[in-house]
Amino acid sequence: MAKQFFTDDELVERLWDYENVKQLMAKHFYCYAGDLRRQELNDLWVKLPQNRRYASLGVNTGFYTGMEDISNYYVVQLNQLRYEQLKPFCEADPELSCDKFNLGRGILNNNAAYSPLLYIAEDGKTARYMCYVQGVRAVGSPDGSADCRFMFGLVYADLLKEKGEWKIWHLIITNDHAIPAGKDYAEYPMWQDQFGTTGQNGPLLTGHYDPNNSYTRDELGQPTVQRTVYDPFYGWQYLYQDMPHPYYSFNPNYSYGPEGCMGMPYYERERRDM
Numbered sequence: 001m002a003k004q005f006f007t008d009d010e011l012v013e014r015l016w017d018y019e020n021v022k023q024l025m026a027k028h029f030y031c032y033a034g035d036l037r038r039q040e041l042n043d044l045w046v047k048l049p050q051n052r053r054y055a056s057l058g059v060n061t062g063f064y065t066g067m068e069d070i071s072n073y074y075v076v077q078l079n080q081l082r083y084e085q086l087k088p089f090c091e092a093d094p095e096l097s098c099d100k101f102n103l104g105r106g107i108l109n110n111n112a113a114y115s116p117l118l119y120i121a122e123d124g125k126t127a128r129y130m131c132y133v134q135g136v137r138a139v140g141s142p143d144g145s146a147d148c149r150f151m152f153g154l155v156y157a158d159l160l161k162e163k164g165e166w167k168i169w170h171l172i173i174t175n176d177h178a179i180p181a182g183k184d185y186a187e188y189p190m191w192q193d194q195f196g197t198t199g200q201n202g203p204l205l206t207g208h209y210d211p212n213n214s215y216t217r218d219e220l221g222q223p224t225v226q227r228t229v230y231d232p233f234y235g236w237q238y239l240y241q242d243m244p245h246p247y248y249s250f251n252p253n254y255s256y257g258p259e260g261c262m263g264m265p266y267y268e269r270e271r272r273d274m
Helices: 008-033 037-044 049-053 067-092 214-219 235-242 266-273
Strands: 056-059 062-065 107-120 126-140 146-162 165-173 177-180
Touching: 008 037, 008 107, 008 126, 008 146, 008 165, 037 067, 056 067, 062 067, 107 146, 235 266
Parallel strands: 056 165
Antiparallel strands: 056 062, 107 126, 126 146, 146 165, 146 177
């Protein structure tokens, strides 16, 4: 049964929890934009072994589970991409060292969180967060040109209080679409993949892993658990169900981890409520 009243001390603690969770998620967005992902995993994510084992990072096409798999995708794969993007600059300028100190050269990755929605569980042990993200990504070339795109998506998170500190436990980063700058928006429906190379406007951007789709292969990798987490074609119809609501305590069946309902069709969701 939901708790109707809190003591004054409980209310003060909950207000403090709200502020700490908001600061935690703000730090995540700054780390994400600045490619400080190793620092993010070390400082902002869960630390206790039992929690690290069940931590997860969700993308459109599935979940990376456990901190090792999360790190391999979120950090190692990104670093490999950044080295590939740095090579043309090093070839154009022999005096430029192709090392970690120059990673991110020519890269702009800026995003902003809008309309954040946050609920602290009534037992005070977990929290659920959601926001909409709009951003700009630019990948420059030595000749001064750049591939610039406007990025749109939703971010969801389960936060866990460990030894008095709030930490990220389950995180989902979805992508609705990536619109090339200077292009007619009407030419790029949200369900089409602007990173792709097949078809007139690129292959379909769905929540299904497809090794022939450049977006799912290069941008989203191969998640540990491959299933639809977010499909831009119909994901918005579940927006109300997926957003955080007041709750008493954590329930994995309704979490933002792989055990939760994200990406499930309505009939599978209803089956859980029976």
